[in-house]
Amino acid sequence: MSKIVVVGGGAAGLELVTRLGRSFGRRGQHDIVLIEPASHHYWKPRLHEIAAGTFDSELDAVSYLQHGYCNQYQTIQASMSRLDRQRKEIEVRDAQGQTSMVNYDYLVIAVGAVSNDFKTEGVSEHCLFLDSAQQAQQAWEQINPLLRAQGEHHISIVGAGATGVELAAELAKVNEKLNRYRHDANLKVTLIEASERILPAGPACMSEKVHNALVKNGVEIKTNTRVKRAESGKLITANGEVINANLQLWAAGIKCAPWLAQLDGLETNRLNQLKVNATLTTTVDDSIFVIGDSAECPQPDGSVVPPRAQAANQAAGHLATQIKRRLKGKEMKPFVFNDGGMVIAVGHNYAVGSLMNNKLILRGRLVRNLYDTIFRLHQRILFGWGRVTALVVLKRLKGTLNPFYKNNIS
Ligand SMILES: Cc1cc2nc3c(=O)[nH]c(=O)nc-3n(C[C@H](O)[C@H](O)[C@H](O)COP(=O)(O)OP(=O)(O)OC[C@H]3O[C@@H](n4cnc5c(N)ncnc54)[C@H](O)[C@@H]3O)c2cc1C
Incomplete structure (x- = not known):
């Protein structure tokens, strides 16, 4: 044994x-x-x-x-x-x-x-991270009051890889939905990226489609912008620009x-x-x-x-x-990664996918379903299809009965 x-x-x-x-x-x-x-x-x-x-x-x-x-x-x-x-x-x-x-x-x-702050001054003190559920929960506890508070508030997200892009899109969507109920609160989201385009690890045409979708959702995007220092309530870029925000999230790189x-x-x-x-x-x-x-x-x-x-x-x-x-005493075979492509969710009903070695770029609601399927495939390994089907049905039911977001605004 x-x-x-x-x-x-x-x-x-x-x-x-x-x-x-x-x-x-x-x-x-x-x-x-x-x-x-x-x-x-x-x-x-x-x-x-x-x-x-x-x-x-x-x-x-x-x-x-x-x-x-x-x-x-x-x-x-x-x-x-x-x-x-x-x-x-x-x-x-x-x-x-x-x-x-x-x-x-x-x-x-x-x-x-975890995220890589590239030893940028002030980042660990003045930015939030999304490296664990605990950190994400802490971020939520600070974002939630901003979504509810009267007036305009501002969140900056540094790093436009999958994490930064999906967070920016999700926040913009939640803000848009909440604005249907009340019009005296607004959350502005700025996504900051050092490279010349968002999603620099993906194909250029995918970046362009995601970029357009984010802008349509009200996200401000600053590419070619390298953050040099973080301070309380502001980011200072390499060319001296000061980007003010109520909250700053760091989602750049990994280490x-x-x-x-x-x-x-x-x-x-x-x-x-x-x-x-x-x-x-x-x-x-x-x-x-x-x-x-x-x-x-x-x-x-x-x-x-x-x-x-x-x-x-x-x-x-x-x-x-x-x-x-x-x-069993047999020889082990090498691991070869089979790249099935990349799917990026832009809010709740839209996603952009790059498939077949970047030869096929798809977007829309169906691609969003594909994004959800990737998560369900992970759950299938953990539980089997029976329980995954039950979870999907329950989620749909809850979605029709409950508000789309955790703390109902009152
Ligand atoms: C917000 C976000 C969005 C993302 N979106 C995408 C995406 O769209 N597509 C994509 O392909 N990838 C995405 N990623 C990246 C993807 O999540 C990771 O590549 C993947 O989770 C890596 O899996 P892992 O098992 O190596 O590490 P993890 O999933 O991070 O798991 C590591 C585990 O190790 C535990 N651990 C840490 N330290 C210790 C310790 N000292 N002792 C014991 N346990 C420890 C942690 O608690 C954790 O449970 C995203 C990441 C984030 C943060």
């Missing part, structure tokens, strides 16, 4: 423990353990909805304890803080600060990444937590991502795997796997199969 410890229950880690737990846990063949500091799983690409008050936690959050019980894996609510490769142990710290050691035969690190660079000799890159071979094993220890945003995984064409939800999900599926092969 082997003990497989997975650290981090996000897009990659939770799918992996689900698959491993179902394969091995039920028959008691191997021990599957998840180490995760949070009590509930929220799919990260939807965190902007928590910040905008449109996420339904009752239906779409997953309790790790309950999920682990149903899928035959054990959950330890704690954070990994140290690795001892010789003893095959990790140190974990719980919410009270108590540390303990957890041993493993195989270790999988899937702790994701991994610094502790990953101090893991008992494991190799990391400048973003603190752990370097792995094509088989997802670390370059120095083949009993340790890394998947998702915290891995730098090489691809046959010389590129590396991008830090995207789709890549995290594919890596989890691949690794579940490869761990089974490894346990």
